[in-house]
Amino acid sequence: MIRDIDLMIVGGGPAGLMAALAAAEAAPEGAKILLCERDEALGGQLVKQTHKFFGSEKQHAGERGIFIGRGLSDAVHAEAKIEVMTDATVLGLYEDGIVTVLNDDKHLKFRPRKLIVATGASEKFLAFPGNDLPGIYGAGAVQTLMNVSGVKPAERVVMVGAGNIGLIVSYQLLQAGVDVACVVEAAPKIGGYLVHASKLARSGVPIRTGWTVKEAFGDQELEGVVLIRLDENFQPIEGTEETVYCDTLCLAVGLSPLAELLYQADCAMTYVRELSGAVPVVDEDLMTSVSGIYVCGDVSGIEEASSAMVEGRLAGFAAAKALGWNADLAQAEIEKAREELNELRSGPTGARIRAGIAKVQERREGSC
Amino acid sequence: MLSQNGIPTAEDLQQVMPSEERLNKGPVAIAECFQCIPCNPCSTACPVHAITVQPDINQTPVIDWDRCIGCRQCVAACPGLAIFVVDMAYRPDMATVTIPFEFLPVPEKGMKAQGLSRAGAPLGWFEVVEARQARGNNLTWLVTLAVPKDLAMEVRNIKAGGYRNE
Amino acid sequence: MRIEQHPILSFDRGEKVTFVFNGRPVEGYTNETIAAALHAAGIRTLSHSPELDRPRGLFCAIGNCSSCRMTVDGEPNVRICVTKVREGMTVEEQSGKGVVKP
Numbered sequence: 001m002i003r004d005i006d007l008m009i010v011g012g013g014p015a016g017l018m019a020a021l022a023a024a025e026a027a028p029e030g031a032k033i034l035l036c037e038r039d040e041a042l043g044g045q046l047v048k049q050t051h052k053f054f055g056s057e058k059q060h061a062g063e064r065g066i067f068i069g070r071g072l073s074d075a076v077h078a079e080a081k082i083e084v085m086t087d088a089t090v091l092g093l094y095e096d097g098i099v100t101v102l103n104d105d106k107h108l109k110f111r112p113r114k115l116i117v118a119t120g121a122s123e124k125f126l127a128f129p130g131n132d133l134p135g136i137y138g139a140g141a142v143q144t145l146m147n148v149s150g151v152k153p154a155e156r157v158v159m160v161g162a163g164n165i166g167l168i169v170s171y172q173l174l175q176a177g178v179d180v181a182c183v184v185e186a187a188p189k190i191g192g193y194l195v196h197a198s199k200l201a202r203s204g205v206p207i208r209t210g211w212t213v214k215e216a217f218g219d220q221e222l223e224g225v226v227l228i229r230l231d232e233n234f235q236p237i238e239g240t241e242e243t244v245y246c247d248t249l250c251l252a253v254g255l256s257p258l259a260e261l262l263y264q265a266d267c268a269m270t271y272v273r274e275l276s277g278a279v280p281v282v283d284e285d286l287m288t289s290v291s292g293i294y295v296c297g298d299v300s301g302i303e304e305a306s307s308a309m310v311e312g313r314l315a316g317f318a319a320a321k322a323l324g325w326n327a328d329l330a331q332a333e334i335e336k337a338r339e340e341l342n343e344l345r346s347g348p349t350g351a352r353i354r355a356g357i358a359k360v361q362e363r364r365e366g367s368c
Numbered sequence: 369m370l371s372q373n374g375i376p377t378a379e380d381l382q383q384v385m386p387s388e389e390r391l392n393k394g395p396v397a398i399a400e401c402f403q404c405i406p407c408n409p410c411s412t413a414c415p416v417h418a419i420t421v422q423p424d425i426n427q428t429p430v431i432d433w434d435r436c437i438g439c440r441q442c443v444a445a446c447p448g449l450a451i452f453v454v455d456m457a458y459r460p461d462m463a464t465v466t467i468p469f470e471f472l473p474v475p476e477k478g479m480k481a482q483g484l485s486r487a488g489a490p491l492g493w494f495e496v497v498e499a500r501q502a503r504g505n506n507l508t509w510l511v512t513l514a515v516p517k518d519l520a521m522e523v524r525n526i527k528a529g530g531y532r533n534e
Numbered sequence: 535m536r537i538e539q540h541p542i543l544s545f546d547r548g549e550k551v552t553f554v555f556n557g558r559p560v561e562g563y564t565n566e567t568i569a570a571a572l573h574a575a576g577i578r579t580l581s582h583s584p585e586l587d588r589p590r591g592l593f594c595a596i597g598n599c600s601s602c603r604m605t606v607d608g609e610p611n612v613r614i615c616v617t618k619v620r621e622g623m624t625v626e627e628q629s630g631k632g633v634v635k636p
Contacts, residue, residue: 002541005563011570012541036596038597039596039597039616040618045596050542050543064542065545066542070564097558109549116617121592122547122594122598122599123599124596125592125593126547131588132583132588132593133588133589134578134579134580134589134590135578135591136591136593137591137593137594137595138593138595138599139597140594140595140596141592141594141595141615142595144595144615145570145573145595146537147543149545149566149567149570149573149574150536150537150547150570151535151566151570151573151574152535152537152574153537156622175540175541175542176537177537201550220579220589221578221579221589221591258598273570
């Protein structure tokens with residue numbers, strides 16, 4: 001049986017939740033909006049963000065991510081126009097517009113008029129000898145064990161990467177009673193917000209820019225790592241090796257957009273370094289090259305969660321407008337969301353994102 | 369250097385310090401926020417509108433120290449835990465420093481706690497004159513230490529668990 | 535080890551249950567994933583690589599990477615980082631790609 005619905009949203013993280021709420025705001029009574037989330041609960045990675053978010057009040061600044069996630073999840077569950085399906089993995093997007101979903105060991109089929117893909121991202125890996133030893137994790141994995149399950153994931157950690165994730169997870173490790181030996185960062189400067197770096201520094205955690213992991217060692221599990229200094233061309237300097245004993249190494253070396261569904265749907269994709277991988281070519285409404293398929297959040301380029309939420313609103317209202325739902329409201333909200341995104345991205349820390357988005361626009365115009 | 373190790377330099381700090389005259393008048397907020405990031409909760413939290421983040425949220429905060437009453441709302445609100453309140457008028461030889469704190473256990477009033485520098489170096493044991501949780505669902509604690517005046521601009525953290533009764 | 539007190543979080547672990555990991559009993563809670571319960575018990579080697587027999591653990595903990603696949607109640611290739619603990623379940627290291635029982 002194929003179920004016809006108006007709008008399907010894939011992913012219940014910050015972007016997908018906001019997209020669902022936005023679309024519902026514009027939707028008439030009786031509209032069918034379905035939100036599919038592969039996990040058993042909504043919230044995406046907000047469920048483990050114990051720090052207060054940045055941005056302005058419009059993006060819940062000053063609130064902790066975990067509470068923002070709960071608030072949005074509750075609002076989505078309370079909204080009668082949104083049907084929530086958890087434990088629901090979207091498997092395929094077919095040429096005839098059919099979307100297949102695995103839910104409770106059942107294979108379900110839907111035919112949505114519009115689709116919003118908000119699948120997020122996955123953690124990147126790093127190549128070095130010994131990198132397959134148990135005890136080497138993505139920083140987000142350790143964050144999940146610690147903040148979702150309440151398990152102390154390590155005794156002593158070396159963190160690789162001084163972007164926001166590396167800095168934030170290091171601080172959260174300290175809060176869970178874990179010793180953080182150091183944060184190493186290959187680049188000559190800290191990539192994340194300096195206020196996060198200063199919190200670690202005054203807790204006595206050294207941040208070592210211009211260093212990387214040469215190798216990891218251990219008999220059956222991780223016992224330590226050899227660090228090495230890098231020159232200005234990111235080449236290791238022989239003789240600078242230093243051994244640090246630790247039971248856990250966390251990799252916070254960036255995220256990649258989880259874009260498999262977009263490839264399946266044959267959306268035009270383009271590699272943009274500044275957006276951390278292959279991203280869909282989108283228009284100003286966040287619609288991909290395939291009419292009716294929209295994106296928001298990290299799948300359209302890696303950025304902060306506050307921007308993902310605003311992108312979610314933009315995509316939700318854009319899909320609503322395309323469905324003919326309350327066009328005046330939708331258009332006004334789309335414009336507000338664009339302004340908010342411009343504001344969030346307008347400072348020096350947004351330069352990379354701006355450059356990335358400009359490249360996507362160039363490629364879109366080039367293909368027209 | 370701040371961008372390499374997270375530790376602000378004396379030059380960085382000079383840009384965000386109130387005048388000596390203002391410091392001597394009583395409690396005042398100091399925002400050790402040096403990077404333009406999109407963020408403004410300090411400004412919206414201030415009950416006397418002493419903090420502005422203008423013309424857009426990517427600017428660093430500017431505090432009008434004549435207006436600031438040292439109420440510590442901004443200390444609790446700052447997502448970066450980068451604002452401190454210093455009271456140089458506490459006692460003739462002693463100042464207080466209020467530090468945002470998010471570790472357990474929390475030191476109690478009357479205990480001595482180990483104060484740390486911006487680089488995490490121990491600076492001594494200082495009396496906890498107040499420890500209270502910020503309002504609402506914020507969960508940040510505001511811990512105030514009494515420190516010798518010459519350390520008021522040095523003590524910026526408390527060693528988690530580094531407390532003793534005296 | 536489990537976190538007993540946390541400055542921001544409280545944990546609703548659910549009911550205590552016992553499951554079987556490679557023939558030995560391990561305690562877990564119903565709101566925990568198998569991965570979390572094993573880590574709490576100090577177990578983080580979950581499998582061995584099919585060719586070089588090198589020990590393997592998990593990597594992402596959110597169901598993306600498939601580094602944590604094990605055989606659960608006879609079903610191979612279960613991502614234990616997104617599968618909750620149940621009373622009496624058997625969790626075993628699988629060899630190679632695993633075998634689907636008839």
